[in-house]
Amino acid sequence: MTGSIFSIRFNPIVFLLSAVFMSDAAPVKSVPAAEDVSLTAVRLMDTYGKHILRFAYSYVHNMEDAEDILQETLISYIRTAPVFENEKHEKSWLFTVAANHSKNKIKSNNIRRADELNEELIAEKKEDLSFIWDAVKQLPDDYREVIHLFYEEDFTTAQIAEVLKRRESTVRSQLKRGRDKLKVILKESYDFG
């Protein structure tokens, strides 16, 4: 075990630095004013809203819960006020949080039954799409979220690994198994490329 190597030691230099960084002179982020909260929310909504909503829907399969997850994700962002190197990093962060909120929602076993998407596809007489959506819904969660991020968001397997906090090899494996399972369900009716 590594207990002796990683034991806590009092380090006065580190203590001093800690004290300095906890002073008011340290470069800190300012508290977002009310209008900042509003502007941030609008920016996030317009940039990522539909992406997060679709991702959430892929978990919960109903619009009301997906909307809740979208809202919770935006609130998490505003509360945390994370700083990112680029937009890609920001998007990954939002998807990670949205995935966590979705899984929590599912775990709470308080998911609504209505699948508006399926009803809409049937109403539009798009049976083929309804058939595919039904097949996707039958996939295990681990496969479905990988499939969604790959096909809908065009994420690379490395990006998916970052979002879902998995190894890239695991993501590749789950993507392959998800496709295979879909092929079985759809009886190889469609080209999966």
Added chain:
Amino acid sequence: MDNKYHEIMSHIDVNDEMRERILNNIQSDASLNSNKKAKVTGFNKARISSILGIVAAAGIVLAVGGVFLSKAALSGSKSASTEKKYEDNVEMVTGGVVSDSQSEDSYDFAAETIAPDANAAEEDGTADDRYFLCPGAALAGDTDKLSVTVTKIQYGNKVIFDSVSIQEFVSILNEYDLSEDVDAQVSPDGMVITVFQDRVSHRLTIDGDHIKIDDMVYLIGYDHDTQNDMGSTLSKYFVSH
């Protein structure tokens, strides 16, 4: 499949009503506006006097620090040996290279739970301790490595300033819900992380640039291969059980 799936998902969109509803809810969320109160209470006399105390203590600590620095120089490259110990089994957190010998079926990183090592905690008597990392400035002109401070949680929260590290750190600690287990708030003092007492705690210990969270060891610093900024690179070392 690609086009079909896009076509299916195109039916799901944020309509005007939903947009307004969510934005109004966020705007009226009391907890989001509560930060403003923290801004007012952040600059009080107690805080100013504590800062003065810190400045006074700094002089003393600097003198003692000289002794410790010379000791550290004598002790040689302990951190290098630590790194060597784990270098055979390293993975970048951000989806990077996997170099361990385990097969993908036998080891699923996503399935791993980050639970406290109760036995180890009992052994060294730190079961109730909670620590957080606090990346600071580069030490002694060594711009390749960040100094890392681990501060003990005493009153349920502690100030951390590097939000990128917080984000990665929180995502490691808490794979599920940021708002339930770990709450991150912006205040005039920086980021305040609150861990709710009734949730699972994680044991954190530090040795130089290495942070051990439960059974995982992380290295924070500059990554020469990817040229990532300091603080944004978090290397993970698997610890043999």
